[in-house]
Amino acid sequence: MNARSHPWILAIEDSDSDLYLLQRVLDESPYPEEIVRARDGEQAISLIRELAGGGSDPLPDLIFIDLNMPRVDGLEVLEQIAKEVAFRAVPLIVVTSSQQDTDRQLAMARGADAYFVKPLEFSSYKGLLKIMDEARSSRSRKAASRSCS
Helix, strand or coil, X not given: CCCCCCCEEEEECCCHHHHHHHHHHHHCCCCCCEEEEECCHHHHHHHHHHHHCCCCCCXXXXXXXXXXXXXXXXHHHHHHHHHCHHHCCXXXXXXXXXXXXXXXXXXXXXXXXXXXXXXXXHHHHCXXXXXXXXXXXXXXHHHHHHHHC
């Protein structure tokens, strides 16, 4: 990875078209973040461990996680992120095609701050911006309560 001095987002997403839609939403938003992609859960876990190890790169400002990926699924990635103390302040947003309540419950139980079902129309993707704001606020409150205990 290249050393970054500006905000960035980690997108754990195997679909080129879904990544393109995420990028379009960010391009039309006030968020200037660069998106760095992990194409599957295995690559994501490797990157997360590298970042948590204190390399030269700052942590991402937010992580998007797809649930249905090759090699290692998004739920396992969430479990691995939860083990890394360094990531406690990083908001985690599941962006998935799964509308199953069990997937939503499992994702939230494993540390996700928000769960966004991929819409069929691009205009509905803009709802992700509100979810991003809410996830950031939620994660900030969680991090503050941990530091007080």
